Amino acid sequence: MKQDIFTGTAALSKLSEISRQAFSSVFVLCDENTLAHCYPRLKEFLPAHQTLIIKAGEEHKTLATCEGIWQQLTLHLGGRNSLLINAGGGVICDMGGFAAGCYKRGIPFINVPTTLLAMVDAAVGGKTGIDFAGYKNQIGLFCNASAVFVDTGFLKTLPDREIVSGFAEVIKHYLIAGKNEFQKLLNLKLPVRTYIDDAVIAKNIAIKQDITETDPLEKGPRKALNFGHTTGHAVESYFLQNPDKKLLHGEAVAIGMISESYISYATGGISTNELNEICEVIFHYFKLPVIPGNAVNDILKLMLQDKKNISGKTNFTLLNGIGNYNIDKSVEENVIIESVKYYNSMLA
Numbered sequence: 001m002k003q004d005i006f007t008g009t010a011a012l013s014k015l016s017e018i019s020r021q022a023f024s025s026v027f028v029l030c031d032e033n034t035l036a037h038c039y040p041r042l043k044e045f046l047p048a049h050q051t052l053i054i055k056a057g058e059e060h061k062t063l064a065t066c067e068g069i070w071q072q073l074t075l076h077l078g079g080r081n082s083l084l085i086n087a088g089g090g091v092i093c094d095m096g097g098f099a100a101g102c103y104k105r106g107i108p109f110i111n112v113p114t115t116l117l118a119m120v121d122a123a124v125g126g127k128t129g130i131d132f133a134g135y136k137n138q139i140g141l142f143c144n145a146s147a148v149f150v151d152t153g154f155l156k157t158l159p160d161r162e163i164v165s166g167f168a169e170v171i172k173h174y175l176i177a178g179k180n181e182f183q184k185l186l187n188l189k190l191p192v193r194t195y196i197d198d199a200v201i202a203k204n205i206a207i208k209q210d211i212t213e214t215d216p217l218e219k220g221p222r223k224a225l226n227f228g229h230t231t232g233h234a235v236e237s238y239f240l241q242n243p244d245k246k247l248l249h250g251e252a253v254a255i256g257m258i259s260e261s262y263i264s265y266a267t268g269g270i271s272t273n274e275l276n277e278i279c280e281v282i283f284h285y286f287k288l289p290v291i292p293g294n295a296v297n298d299i300l301k302l303m304l305q306d307k308k309n310i311s312g313k314t315n316f317t318l319l320n321g322i323g324n325y326n327i328d329k330s331v332e333e334n335v336i337i338e339s340v341k342y343y344n345s346m347l348a
């Protein structure tokens with residue numbers, strides 16, 4: 001089913017119209033930062049509502065936080081015909097969508113993404129969920145938002161590190177399905193805030209939607225969107241276990257894209273020149289940490305929980321030239337280890 005997505009200056013007026021339809025009550029889910037920076041502007045466009053506030057950050061994308069959301073919905077008599085508006089980044093969209101999808105067996109929800117990452121990726125396509133037992137997105141549902149409203153005005157207050165983090169998913173989209181856009185990025189290397197506009201956001205949403213509409217439940221082509229995420233999620237989970245070394249989702253995906261581009265190269269999918277171009281773009285935008293040598297075994301173990309695995313084998317989405325991909329590629333452990341060494345060598 002095509003998801004209704006509204007972008008541009010009229011998006012919030014459209015939200016105003018839709019949220020005033022016959023819902024029995026309206027709830028707005030924010031984290032502490034989106035409450036401070038985004039809610040004051042957003043509330044002007046909303047009918048009477050109750051706010052639900054959670055702590056910010058990936059470490060709170062948990063069952064315990066979800067339970068708090070369900071408690072608040074229950075306390076305020078949320079019913080089957082209540083609407084939940086998720087106002088925040090990927091954490092709010094993922095967790096709010098999951099909470100709405102389960103509450104009373106499912107209530108309607110709307111995403112109002114406020115980070116670049118959520119605008120170009122997380123708010124769209126119906127994947128919702130939470131982290132569990134140290135693994136990313138271990139529990140979740142495929143469950144589409146009724147509509148998504150993207151207003152880039154929210155990005156003004158987003159810290160620069162978060163803007164760059166979101167740019168990882170833009171680079172990913174171009175690597176799997178935007179050869180020309182990747183070439184332009186390589187040639188110009190514009191600062192992210194200069195580069196991002198409504199047209200770029202719309203292009204990225206279109207790349208994601210084209211893929212997710214063909215394969216909403218990720219049986220095949222949707223796995224393309226996981227490029228960079230097999231290593232990326234394992235690295236992100238590893239860093240989450242060490243909260244003093246904070247790594248953002250997009251930064252983990254950037255590391256994952258270097259590792260998986262190396263694997264693509266080592267297995268004949270891309271040339272040395274293409275591998276060098278990908279590294280040039282990623283290292284231009286990202287400041288990334290070394291992966292400690294003793295982390296590699298933990299990362300390999302974390303990969304065993306990857307949702308793309310079949311019969312216990314770690315499966316990757318790899319590049320087949322820039323702008324094209326192959327899914328379900330099983331890779332020897334020594335090549336995965338080499339890819340992490342290659343990544344570290346690029347930082348030396």
Ligand SMILES: NC(=O)c1ccc[n+]([C@@H]2O[C@H](COP(=O)([O-])OP(=O)(O)OC[C@H]3O[C@@H](n4cnc5c(N)ncnc54)[C@H](O)[C@@H]3O)[C@@H](O)[C@H]2O)c1
Pocket residue numbers: 031032033034037038056057058061088089090091092094114115116117118121122123124125126127128136137154155156157158159162165166169249250
């Ligand atoms: N469902 C999907 O398809 C999908 C796709 C990609 C990523 N994700 C998930 O998205 C999450 C990452 O999302 P994220 O990077 O948006 O992180 P996030 O939601 O944690 O937001 C990043 C930080 O920015 C703050 N923030 C948000 N909007 C702000 C604004 N306008 N001004 C100031 N501060 C603001 C937040 O409070 C938070 O501290 C991960 O959990 C990842 O797994 C999901």
